[in-house]
Amino acid sequence: MKLFWANITALLLGISPSLWAAPLAPSHSQAAWLVADANTGAIEAEHNADLLLKPASTQKLLTTLAGALALGPEWHYQTQLYYRGQLQNGQLNGDLLIDFVGDPSFSREQLRDLLAHSGVKKITGNLYLNQAHFSGYDRGNGWSWNDLSVCYTAPVSAMILDHNCVQGALYAHLGKPGRATVPAHQPITVSAQVKVLDSASQKRSFCSLDVAMSSPNQYHLSGCITPRKEPWPLRFAIQDVSAWGQDLSRWALAQAGMTLNGEIKDARLKLDDWQGLASHHSPPLSTLSQTILQDSDNLYTDSLMRTLGALHFKQAGSFANGTAAVREILLEEAHLDLGPSWLADGSGLSAHNLVRATDLLNALLIIAQDPRAQWLKPLLPVSGESGTLRYRKSVQDPSFKGKIQAKTGTIAHVQNLAGFIDTPSGTKAFVLLQNGLSLSPDAEQALSANQGEWPAKQFERAWLSALLQP
Numbered sequence: 001m002k003l004f005w006a007n008i009t010a011l012l013l014g015i016s017p018s019l020w021a022a023p024l025a026p027s028h029s030q031a032a033w034l035v036a037d038a039n040t041g042a043i044e045a046e047h048n049a050d051l052l053l054k055p056a057s058t059q060k061l062l063t064t065l066a067g068a069l070a071l072g073p074e075w076h077y078q079t080q081l082y083y084r085g086q087l088q089n090g091q092l093n094g095d096l097l098i099d100f101v102g103d104p105s106f107s108r109e110q111l112r113d114l115l116a117h118s119g120v121k122k123i124t125g126n127l128y129l130n131q132a133h134f135s136g137y138d139r140g141n142g143w144s145w146n147d148l149s150v151c152y153t154a155p156v157s158a159m160i161l162d163h164n165c166v167q168g169a170l171y172a173h174l175g176k177p178g179r180a181t182v183p184a185h186q187p188i189t190v191s192a193q194v195k196v197l198d199s200a201s202q203k204r205s206f207c208s209l210d211v212a213m214s215s216p217n218q219y220h221l222s223g224c225i226t227p228r229k230e231p232w233p234l235r236f237a238i239q240d241v242s243a244w245g246q247d248l249s250r251w252a253l254a255q256a257g258m259t260l261n262g263e264i265k266d267a268r269l270k271l272d273d274w275q276g277l278a279s280h281h282s283p284p285l286s287t288l289s290q291t292i293l294q295d296s297d298n299l300y301t302d303s304l305m306r307t308l309g310a311l312h313f314k315q316a317g318s319f320a321n322g323t324a325a326v327r328e329i330l331l332e333e334a335h336l337d338l339g340p341s342w343l344a345d346g347s348g349l350s351a352h353n354l355v356r357a358t359d360l361l362n363a364l365l366i367i368a369q370d371p372r373a374q375w376l377k378p379l380l381p382v383s384g385e386s387g388t389l390r391y392r393k394s395v396q397d398p399s400f401k402g403k404i405q406a407k408t409g410t411i412a413h414v415q416n417l418a419g420f421i422d423t424p425s426g427t428k429a430f431v432l433l434q435n436g437l438s439l440s441p442d443a444e445q446a447l448s449a450n451q452g453e454w455p456a457k458q459f460e461r462a463w464l465s466a467l468l469q470p
Contacts, residue, residue: 022047023462026455030435032357035467038368038420038427048357052340053435055355056409057296058418059348061363062338062355064289066326067304068373069333070312073286077103077307081118082274090121097128097267097274098249100159102303102317103282105291107162108248110280116256118278126262127253129245130269131158134306135316138241142350149211149219151235153349156302159245163299164238169231170209170221172196180221180234187247188236192221199226216243242266290379293407294387298347305346319345334366334373348409357431360418364429368420380405380419393453394460399468406430413437415456424470432463 022045025031032048067075079101085094096118098111138155139148147153151165168182168190178194194209202208207224214220217240225232238244246264253260282288285304292300302319305326310317312325323343330336341359344352367373381387383395383404394417395404406419418431437456439447446452 022466023459025434026437026459029437029456030433031459032431032433033463034357034361034431036361036365036429038365038429041365041369041429044428046357049361050356050358052342052354052356053433054351054411054414055348055353055360055433056411056414056416057298057348058360058407058409058416058431058433059343059346059353059355060292060296060301061360061367061407061418062330062343063301063305063308063326063346064292064376065334065363065366065373066308066329067285067289068376069370070308070325070329071285072372073284073289073375075285077101077106077282078279079103079106079114079282080279081114081277082271083120083277084274085125087120087277090119092120092123092125094123095125095128095262096120096123096277097130097269097271099130099133099271100157100245101133102156102158102160102307103280104160104163104297104300104303105282105288106160106280108252111161111248112252112255114278114280115252115258120277121258123258123260123262127249127260127264128267128269129159129242129249129264130267130271132268132270133310133316134158134318136318136320140302140319140345140347140350142344142352144351148239149213149237151237152298154237154299155239155241156299156306157241159241160299160303161245161248164241164244166236166238168234168236170194170225170234171231172225172227174198174227178221178225182234182236185251187244187251188217188219188238190219190221190234190236194221195224196227197224202226213239216240286375286379289376293376293379294381296388296408298349301347302345302349322346330363334370336362336366349411351411357433360431360433361429364418364420364431368427368429377405377420380407394457395464397461397465400464403468404464409433415460417460421464421467423467428467430467432460434459 032051034049035045036043080099082097138157154164166186166188171179174196178192178196180190180192182190202224209225210223212220219236249264291297305322306317308325309322313321327338338359342354344350367376381389383389384401388408403422406417409416415434421428434456
């Protein structure tokens with residue numbers, strides 16, 4: 001009875017009812033949270049539940065849920081070969097076309113095998129790389145310009161090969177200029193004029209590592225970096241998708257033992273007068289969604305979002321119709337109205353995204369209760385065990401191990417977590433959003449010297465600990 005009257009009093013005073021005492025959020029930040037019984041949906045704690053905040057990668061819950069409801073776990077991408085002309089005894093007197101559909105798992109080796117299985121050995125005409133399934137920009141509005149060189153912003157084009165990404169290394173030894181390398185088989189060019197400075201010298205000079213990009217897929221590193229015994233890893237996002245596709249298609253043709261008399265050309269063609277020849281299926285959506293949720297893969301998510309736009313509106317997929325499709329599918333299939341929330345992409349990478357804790361909690365409850373979406377829950381990272389929660393510092397305490405299944409969300413000044421937690425009173429769905437996180441330069445310097453801990457991590461740990469109390 002005391003709890004009942006306490007909640008009634010809280011409601012009369014305009015205070016959100018809560019079954020537990022939440023710790024204080026970091027100073028100067030914006031925080032929102034919701035806790036509900038995962039089986040009944042009964043709200044047990046809330047704070048700023050309708051405040052619009054940046055979701056970061058917790059937004060992937062909305063995109064994968066829309067995919068689950070619209071497509072189902074067995075759906076897959078289908079990349080196909082088409083031809084026009086006369087095909088006889090392995091010789092094609094005409095043109096060959098690869099119809100790319102945005103399969104984010106498609107590799108150069110799979111392209112080679114697709115070509116080899118066609119039975120074609122000689123093409124007298126051209127090879128067309130068809131990208132008609134997507135339209136518009138291949139990156140989302142609000143993606144930071146200085147992130148575009150790295151792989152988590154790889155272009156979400158219809159033609160995706162090897163994740164549209166190249167790995168390299170930067171060797172940095174004090175007293176020697178930095179040296180950048182990429183594997184010899186990668187058709188990109190990397191050069192470097194990089195100073196290797198000790199940490200204090202780098203800070204005094206305000207010198208950082210910069211990259212300049214030019215076509216076709218040329219990268220030049222400049223600026224400064226600190227020394228390291230092992231090479232610094234580099235991950236370059238492809239900039240010129242056309243050149244990338246042509247280079248890898250040329251490699252795949254040679255590996256498949258095919259000769260081409262004509263040229264390799266980009267295309268956006270209708271296929272009315274083309275005949276099907278061979279096809280490649282991606283892994284099912286359940287496997288692709290595991291990559292999205294476990295690894296927080298932006299390319300996989302935004303390709304799914306653009307594909308939903310294409311299928312839902314029966315037109316080439318874009319960021320605009322993809323985000324609209326996510327909203328409409330959630331509303332039509334699950335009565336989840338995103339209201340004033342703003343979606344600029346499917347991954348949560350854009351700084352323009354704004355979502356309420358309410359939206360994410362409702363998505364979690366659908367995942368927990370709707371048979372069409374329940375297969376998503378086991379795919380979430382598990383605290384101390386898998387995915388982005390395996391090494392997340394806020395959940396490394398042994399008391400958390402295996403008890404939390406959740407999607408993380410981290411971009412500049414944002415640290416979010418949304419998922420499920422096993423508590424003494426049952427499984428709870430929860431959302432914890434922290435935005436506006438920042439520290440003074442002195443505090444930042446202390447953290448870099450391993451003095452203290454990032455307040456957002458402390459708060460997240462304390463908040464989750466409170467949930468686990470009997």
